[in-house]
Amino acid sequence: MNAWRAIERARARGTTDLGLVAIAALVTLVLAAYSGTTGGNTLRERTFDQLTALAGVTTIDEPVVVDIDRRSLSEVGAWPWPRADLATLVGAIADAGGKALAIDILLDEPDDRSPAGLARRLTEFGVPLDVDPATLADGDTSLAKAMARIPTVLGVGLAPQEGTPVRSPPIIVRGTFVADGLWRSEGIAGPIAALRDGAAGFGALALPGSLDGTIRNVPLLVVAGRQALPGLAVELQRNAQGAPPILIDPDADVMQVGERRVPLGTGGLMRLIPVSRADRAARHVSAADVIAGNAAEIARLAGRAVILGSSAPELGGLRTGADGSLVPSIDLQADGYAQMSAGAFPIRADDALTWERVAVAVASVLALLAARFLAPLTGAIVIGALALAWIAGASVATVSMVLVDPILPAASATITFALGSLLVAAQARRQARRVQAAFEQHLSPAVVRRIAASPDTIRLKGEAREVTALFTDIEGFSAMTSAAEPEALIGLLDAYYDVITSVAVAHEGMVAKLIGDSMNVLFNVPVDLPNHPQWALDCALALAEASARFEATPEARLLGLGRTRIGLDTGRAIVGDVGGARKLDYTAHGAAVNAASRFEQANKFLGTQIVIGPGTAERLALDLKPLGRFIVRGFPEPLALHTVWPEETGEDEKAEVRRAVAALSATPLVIDKLTPQAYRALLAGEEPRIAS
Incomplete structure (x- = not known):
């Protein structure tokens, strides 16, 4: 009998091992296959973007983008402009001392809006004229003359049929260069002959889209018809450096453009580093200002490379950028130029995907062994550490411009371990323990009983709902910790948290986090709480009273415990469990949550104890004390903040405070630049206003 039992145990172990091997093999095959799909590629590319x-590393001072924006179209005229207006603009750029100019507009049609152009059109339709069109003012001729005053790169389009060739830059190849991998087209669409002869160079305008339609690359070198052409950004770089030959070293896989040594990359493309809207806007100059002779704006062009194009949707130059927004092609070309100037080139090895698939397989095997031989907690720690190590290493490599996928190998280890170590029979018990652990120490007993009785009333995996967030911290806590004995400090904090969490739970709040000296409480989660802004305000008042009593205790006075500061706000947020299989944190994410944290910090600048945000204030049918309108870090618009009136405040005093705050709010104040003394002085009209 004992021998039979031993055989049964061995058979069970063999079945488990086979199941683990099957899981590891399945995860490896699925993730390896997914890595080559459109979805896998898009996920990887978006991760690299972030x-x-x-x-x-991208610089913003060069090139300068002269933008034919909507303001320019409004002031100068609708597009297309007469070439005479473009000539005026190019001439102004030349007069300003720009060292080179690239035009991110395809000028492939003659000007038909100048006198000469109109005359030519009439002649084509057989209308007899008393004047020779060649003797009339010609916008194309004017533009060509303006181009002659500054090295100008004209844009060239890639076309499915052969066009008139343009002049290629001098290209010197060290050894043998096989151009089969370059982006190519059957032909080109180039500028008209009247402009072609006066151009200093020509660059490809086309920008290749990724599988998801996002523009992540600019071309360094393309093959158009039978000739090789640089990208627009490359040719501008070359002309800005005196138009030296382009040197190609196939062995090193680099292209030398003057002083710039640029890796050729896959397909002759350079990956763009995402640039913020603010950085892009900083290098823009409106074409209207250049034409109007705005001295301050024109001065920015001196000694710099310039790209002329348009951000106006009417010109059709908008592309999908890495952040999902529409980005003008001039900005993408400018990003490429700036990257070359900064020497920042994200590189992904040709065989990177193969090695990442090997890493997926190795990670699955390690997770299998952890699930088979380690205790669940130990295995989770080991696999979690390995996954985090891969993510951290791959992220550091990618930030350092060597692109390595941080997601799939880590996902392989995590998924394999999770599937291999969890039993179906334990799934329901684990879910029950998770609900209990998540809420029993954070909610009132009545709410916990309600959740236990009706689990469907909450959604742990995430939902959007209106919440009121409340944050607290202790004034001067950092200074107190440096002077206090560890045991005394921990004992005091335990007692302090016992007081304030009891107050929060008594007011139907959910204690979401306790970090250091801070508490985060959420109202209207995880179940509905009618009139939750009022509950939160009542909680704030009770916290102020309870913490004041606690501050008066001998233990608190001995360590110098400071006042409790409180901030709250109301708004939509995403709430739910965040974390891995072993560690979950029910929390909220949203502007109102971030704002409540900022408002708690605002107390130290305003000298208040409670700051109430606009979202909460507008939902309370109460007379609140206004504090003014402030610019708060992280929020684009000024915010109106409030607090509660002291009980002894009379109506006359309230009216005086409202008048003073109204006068102060005419221009919002930068809250981080205030001190309580400066704020009180401003209210009293005793000091000049602080710059907003």
Whole structure:
């Protein structure tokens, strides 16, 4: 009998091992296959977008983008402009001392709005004229003359049929260069002959889209018909450096453009590093200002490379950028130029995907072994550490411009371990424990009983709902910790948290987080709480009273416990469990949550104890004390903040405070630049206003 039982146990272990091997093999095959799909590629590319954006290496002072924006179209005229207006603009750029100019507009049609152009059109239709069109003012001729005053790169389009060839730059190849991998087209659509002869160079305007339609690359070198052409940004770089030959070293896989040594990359494309809207806007100059002779704006062009194009949708130059927004093609070309100037080139090895698939397989095997031989908690720690190590290493490599997928190998280890270590029979018990652990120490007993009785009343995996968020912290806590004994400090904090969490739970709040000296309480989660802004305000008042009593205790006075500061706001938020299989945190994400945290910090600048945000104030049918309108870090618009009136405040005093705050709010104040003394003085009209 014992021998039979031993055989049964061995058979069970064998079945488990086979199941683990099957799980690891399935996860490896699925993730390896997914990595080559459109979805896998898009996920990987978007991850690279986020990580390379952290590098922060792109310069913004050059090139300067002269933008034919909507204001320019309104002031100068609708598009297309007469070439005479373009000539005026190019001439102004030349007069300003720009060192080189690239025009991100395809000028492939003759001007038909100048006198000469109109005359030519009439002649084509057989209308007899008493004047020779060649003797009339010609916008194309004017533009060509303006181009002759500054090295000008004209844009060339890629076309499915052969067009008139343009002059290629001198290209010197060291050894043998096989151009089969370059982006190519059957022909080109180039500028008209009247402009072609006066151009200093020609660059490809086309920008290749990724599988998801996002523009992540600019071309360095393309093959159009039978000739090789640089991208617009490359040719502008070359002309800005005196138009030296382009040197190609196939062995090193680099292209030398003057002083710039640029990796050729896959297909002769350079990956763009995402640039913020603010950085892009900083290098823009409106074409209207250049034409109007705005001295301050024109001065920015001196000694710099310039790209002329348009951000106006009417010109059709908008492309999908890495952040999902529409970005003008001039900005993408400018990003490429700036990257070359900064020497920042994200590189992905040709065989990177193969090695990442190997890493997926290795991660699955390690997770299998952890699930088979380690205790669940130990295995989770080991696999979690390995996954985090891969994510961290790959992220650091990507930020350092070597693109490595941080997601799929880590996902392989995590998924394999989770599937291999969890039993179906334990799934329901684990869910029950998770609900209990998530809420029993954060909610009132009545709410916990309600959740236990009706689990469907909450959605742990995430939902959008209106919440009121409340944050607290202790004034002067950092200074107190440096002077206090560890045991005394921890004991005091335990007692303090016992007081304030009891107050929060008594007011139907959910204690979401306790971090250091801070508490985060959420109202109207995880179940509905009618009139939750009022509950939150009542909680804030009770917290102020309870913490004041606690501050008066001998233990608190001995350590110098400071006042409790409170901030709250109301708005929509995403709430739910965040975390991995072993560690979950029910929390909220949204502007109102961030705002409540900022408002708690605002107390130290305003000298208040409770700051109430606009979202909460507008939902309360109460007479609140206005504090003014402030610019708060992280929020684009000024915010009106309030607090509660002291009980002894009379109506006359309230009216005086309202008048003073109204006068102060005419221009919002930057809250981080205030001190309580400066704020009180401003209310009293005793100091000049602080710059907003």
